[in-house]
Amino acid sequence: MCGIVALIGSREAAPQLLEGLRQLEYRGYDSAGIATVEALPNGGGAPEGRLHCLKAEGKLLNLTARWEEQGAAGHCGIGHTRWATHGKPEERNAHPHLDGSGQLAVVQNGIIENHRSLRELLQAEGVMFRSDTDTEVIPHLLARRLDALEKEGHLIDAALLLRAVQEVLPLLHGAYALAVVWAKAPGALVVARRQAPLLIGLGEGEFLCASDTPALAGFTRTILPMEDGEVALLTPLGIELYNATGERVQRNPSLLTGTEHVADKRSFRHFMLKEIHEQPETAALWVARHLPEGALVALPLDEAVYCGVERIQILACGTSRHAAQVGAYLLEQVAGVPTTVFYASEFRYAPPPLSPHMLTIGVTQSGETADTLAALTMEQQRRQRHGDPAYAPRMLGITNRPESSLGRLVSHILDIGAGIEVGVAATKTFMGQLLAFYGLALAFAERRAAAGLRQPGLPDHGRLMALVAQLRELPALLQALVEDHDRRCAELAHLFTDTQDVIFLGRGINYPIAMEGALKLKEISYIHAEGYPAGEMKHGPIALLDARVPVVSIAVPGTVFDKVLSNAQEAKARDARLIGVAPACPDTELFDTLLPLPIVDELLSPLLTVIPMQLLSYHIAAHRGLDVDQPRNLAKSVTVE
Ligand code: M6R
DSSP: OOEEEEEESSSOHHHHHHHHHHHHGGGOOSEEEEEEEEEEOOTTSSOEEEEEEEEEESSHHHHHHHHHHHOOOOSEEEEEEEOOSSSOSSGGGSSOEEOTTSOEEEEEEEEETTHHHHHHHHHHTTOOOOSSOSTTHHHHHHHHHHHHHHHTTOOOSHHHHHHHHHHHGGGOOEEEEEEEEETTOTTOEEEEEEBSOOEEEEOSSOEEEESSTHHHHTTOSEEEEOOTTOEEEEETTEEEEEOTTSOEEOOOOEEOOSSTTSOOOTTOSSHHHHHHHTHHHHHHHHHHHHOOTTSSOOOSOOGGGTTTOOEEEEEEOHHHHHHHHHHHHHHHHTTOOOEEEEEHHHHTTSOOOOOSSEEEEEEOSSSOOHHHHHHHHHHHHHHHHHOOGGGOOOEEEEESOTTSHHHHHSSEEEEOOOOOOOSSSOOHHHHHHHHHHHHHHHHHHHHHHHTTOOOTTSOOHHHHHHHHHHHHHHHHHHHHHHHHHHHHHHHHGGGGTTOOEEEEEEOGGGHHHHHHHHHHHHHHHOOEEEEEEGGGGGGTGGGGOSTTSOEEEEOOSSTTHHHHHHHHHHHHTTTOOEEEEEOSSGGGGGOSEEEEOOOOOGGGTHHHHHHHHHHHHHHHHHHTTOOSSSOTTOOSSOOOO
């Protein structure tokens, strides 16, 4: 949600800022802007500069066109791509925001929670605001502080800008990352973070700062992730890093490895389609890493994660929550551990009573979802306060970004290793999250069996071994399925040209997949869709059905196969057009259209049934000519509550 890029060095900043923003555009795309500082000849006096600021509503190409017309000179600058929180997506609300003199510019990700009171205070002192954003208070506060420091006789230089930022930050409440440039200090860039990501990239004689790795990957592989509360002064000569109390900090940079940080669409029409096609690879990597020959499963987790766990609670949002629901099914039905899934956004305000020996799992592909982080933090704090060791926090994060805020918050991380996902609609990261839960369920099942805790009715060792054997076949199964269903769903998409509502039905372990199918369709095609447990249809939603409402029904052999088919019959009797995600067999001839599946153990079926959900949504949206990768109103990672 929103992307920040900032640069200082010896080259023209604007082209690199725009390229960095292009890499981050998937994080927010309702408006964008840059500000650069051009150093002016000063005849031996204090350095002086001119600030250039360009903004444009809509996609980044509008900003690029503006820059091509007007230019923005300077070797130092900041840029931002926005997902609106405060104020409509209009040019005047786009970042950077300037102070009254137009000499100081700020970009910010996050929310300044006390912006209203700060705005009132500033307005009472005569400050005129030009935007509706929370961010605009920052340049005004900084300008006032700089004015005061100048009047006290301080030298106007980079250090003064740093000092002003350090003095203003304590006035700001909330979670944010920001970057500031000032025309009076053309060789200085100040950046700061509090509970929102910011990384510094170290180039040759230049430094780039960004809110996410894709903006850095094409620039440098040497990075310095900033920690909470840190402020940095960047000049062409180096970095000065300070902690929240203003002490100088020294830390070694780290290296970005692999190609997973580079966003490249290859020959696919959209990132989403490419990422759907990458799922066999996601599975192959996972199998290679975690299903070694001769063992049930090998996860890189401390025994402390498993030891003595009596219950599990999982906190997540959106697609991650659907993966968590499949996970809960597996943890209960395979490992016998009572598991509850919560909407992270609800958990914080209505937490359940504390139970002892609880493992809390946060699932977030980005590792930056504010709702999930806030819920995990709250849970961690209330358990720390409790004092009884049985209630001590034991937190595991499942993420695609181990270097994220989640990675710093929890003590154990399971990296799903899916590589960068650019499409706003999560696909391959969902696959990675599902696989993480298969691994966890197997690992718990193994340990509980060894401890003599296996409950009757749960899969025995033989079935677990058979599951693992089928999981090893998963990459090949997925490869065939993705190719086949890509073609089938493309052919099916034209049937949805005038569709306004779609119902997705599933039961048991495939109920979360029905919800995921509905979420995917809503997100990218803007068609209203509902995911329902098939048995609930007759308790109300069946009233919605007629010939104009297609029903997608997930029916896989196992505990609820016949039940789901009966529920599908009920829909057919109301003239609904039935699309079956099911194996081809006489039982499934009732479907008007079949998206056929190979038969696997029912417990593994979500790994397959999700593929037609993703491809159907993709092709319906693409057929409607919609912007699949950057759907309206959404952002890849939702870093505000
Ligand atoms: O980064 P997270 O996994 O925490 O994101 C959670 C949701 O915002 C996310 O899954 C959202 O629902 C996606 N756009 C789904 O496609």
